[in-house]
Amino acid sequence: MPKVCPKKPRKSKREDILAAAMRVFCHYGYDATTYELIAQEAGVSKALIVKHHGTKEEIVVVCLEKFLSSFFRAMRRSTQKSGITYEKHMEWMFRHFKRNRDTWRFVLTIWLTPAHKE
Numbered sequence: 670m671p672k673v674c675p676k677k678p679r680k681s682k683r684e685d686i687l688a689a690a691m692r693v694f695c696h697y698g699y700d701a702t703t704y705e706l707i708a709q710e711a712g713v714s715k716a717l718i719v720k721h722h723g724t725k726e727e728i729v730v731v732c733l734e735k736f737l738s739s740f741f742r743a744m745r746r747s748t749q750k751s752g753i754t755y756e757k758h759m760e761w762m763f764r765h766f767k768r769n770r771d772t773w774r775f776v777l778t779i780w781l782t783p784a785h786k787e
Contacts, residue, residue: 682713682717682721683721683722685711685712685713686707686711686713686717686718686721686722686728687722687728687731687732687735688711689707689710689711689712690702690707690710690711690718690722690728690729690732691732691735691736691772691775692710693706693707693710694729694732694775695771695772695774695775696771698775698778699725699729699775699778699779699782702725704718704719704725707728729779733776733779736769736772736776737776740765740769743765744761744762744765747761
């Protein structure tokens with residue numbers, strides 16, 4: 670009997686789609702990102718993305734919330750270490766910014782770009 674690969678749990682597919690979306694947003698920017706690019710990166714159909722996440726705006730909001738939430742949790746852990754100096758904390762932040770340069774570039778672009786009407 671051939672082995673059957675188990676289907677990924679729903680949450681995992683959703684997470685895969687969000688991770689793929691963030692990579693695509695960071696590479697192409699918000700305006701150039703399409704459902705097709707996200708679907709290709711995630712290895713899923715466009716319909717599945719729409720079903721799980723809705724509009725492109727909803728996807729980007731969730732991606733940004735996840736990234737920033739993760740950043741602030743890590744920053745909180747860093748500041749709670751006993752004896753950490755201001756200099757060490759700043760070193761940690763700069764390492765984080767450098768490791769996540771493309772993501773931060775995208776985050777700042779979204780924050781600094783005036784909202785446009787569709």
